[in-house]
Amino acid sequence: MKATVLRAPGDIVVEDVPDPRIELPTDAVVRVTAACICGSDLWPYRGVAERPGPVRIGHEFVGVVEEVGNDVRGLSVGSFVIAPFTISDGTCPLCVRGVHTSCLSRGNWGTPGATGTSDAGQGEAVRVPLAAGTLVPVPEAPDPAQLPDLLTLSDVMGTGHHAALVAGVRPGSSVVVVGDGAVGLCAVLAARRLGAEQVVVMSRHASRQAIARTFGASEVVEERGEEGIARIKDLFGGIGPDAVLECVGTKESMQQAVGSVRPGGMIGYVGAPYGAELPIRQLFGDNIGVRGGVAPVRSYIPELLTEVLSGDLRPGAVFDSTLPLEDVAQGYAAMDAREAVKVLLVPGGAA
Numbered sequence: 001m002k003a004t005v006l007r008a009p010g011d012i013v014v015e016d017v018p019d020p021r022i023e024l025p026t027d028a029v030v031r032v033t034a035a036c037i038c039g040s041d042l043w044p045y046r047g048v049a050e051r052p053g054p055v056r057i058g059h060e061f062v063g064v065v066e067e068v069g070n071d072v073r074g075l076s077v078g079s080f081v082i083a084p085f086t087i088s089d090g091t092c093p094l095c096v097r098g099v100h101t102s103c104l105s106r107g108n109w110g111t112p113g114a115t116g117t118s119d120a121g122q123g124e125a126v127r128v129p130l131a132a133g134t135l136v137p138v139p140e141a142p143d144p145a146q147l148p149d150l151l152t153l154s155d156v157m158g159t160g161h162h163a164a165l166v167a168g169v170r171p172g173s174s175v176v177v178v179g180d181g182a183v184g185l186c187a188v189l190a191a192r193r194l195g196a197e198q199v200v201v202m203s204r205h206a207s208r209q210a211i212a213r214t215f216g217a218s219e220v221v222e223e224r225g226e227e228g229i230a231r232i233k234d235l236f237g238g239i240g241p242d243a244v245l246e247c248v249g250t251k252e253s254m255q256q257a258v259g260s261v262r263p264g265g266m267i268g269y270v271g272a273p274y275g276a277e278l279p280i281r282q283l284f285g286d287n288i289g290v291r292g293g294v295a296p297v298r299s300y301i302p303e304l305l306t307e308v309l310s311g312d313l314r315p316g317a318v319f320d321s322t323l324p325l326e327d328v329a330q331g332y333a334a335m336d337a338r339e340a341v342k343v344l345l346v347p348g349g350a351a
């Protein structure tokens with residue numbers, strides 16, 4: 001089969017790789033219907049996160065179960081499934097408590113682990129370890145028009161939801177979202193879904209601003225740094241919002257979050273930290289709470305899936321580009337240059 005391989009920073013290709021097969025009785029093989037490129041895939045692509053190459057890449061995909069091992073319950077051949085961005089058993093004490101990303105048997109796509117090396121998501125098919133715990137079946141074969149919405153449940157929609165949830169967003173909340181990538185945009189949608197009254201997004205890109213407004217942002221702030229903080233304070237009665245959702249992970253974005261939130265407010269952070277730091281004295285002085293981390297999206301999929309299937313939740317608009325898998329390099333280049341928000345990849349070239 002064909003799959004994406006990151007040979008070295010900036011050098012990404014689609015290659016012939018061995019076909020996946022059942023190696024453990026808890027495995028399934030999934031034929032990928034659609035996959036996508038994540039903002040976090042850009043870190044190894046840029047060489048910021050070191051991955052001794054060549055490595056398989058991609059951790060967001062949906063597809064159809066092609067084969068199941070003897071111990072896989074709850075999935076059948078032909079089931080349409082959503083794969084969250086980490087592998088988990090669904091039964092350990094941490095999964096039971098909803099922290100699937102810290103599963104005692106956790107694994108990452110395309111990375112060696114206790115359950116062998118799985119395939120990664122940007123390919124034609126995937127060996128899925130701990131399939132019964134990891135995958136979420138969709139009750140009926142979905143309408144193809146819903147594929148983008150369903151694919152966001154692999155990561156970005158659940159991650160945006162995590163930011164809003166841990167920041168305590170509730171009906172009437174005032175919220176600022178730092179970051180206009182797919183996660184930031186989904187955080188806007190998630191905050192509104194939880195009842196936020198006012199959501200302001202920090203963005204300088206017209207096309208992203210437009211998506212944010214569709215998702216429920218009432219204002220856009222283009223200024224950054226001290227100017228951005230002053231503008232936010234101004235928009236929220238001189239004190240700042242109840243919650244800031246930090247969806248970038250850099251030093252500057254965290255400073256923006258800490259500087260913007262009102263005293264007694266909460267920061268929900270989900271941007272993978274590359275440089276972000278916390279000023280404990282400032283947090284102490286103004287009673288600012290900080291909560292977040294890698295989003296346990298597996299625990300959120302069932303709830304969000306119901307609303308996606310009913311058409312009440314439409315996060316799929318974050319995909320502004322669809323490419324055949326073969327053109328994956330073009331997709332990475334477009335996201336790296338911020339020409340695309342998020343690229344959907346279709347194996348088989350039927351884009």
Ligand SMILES: [Zn+2]
Nearest residue numbers: 092095103104
């Ligand atoms: Zn577990």
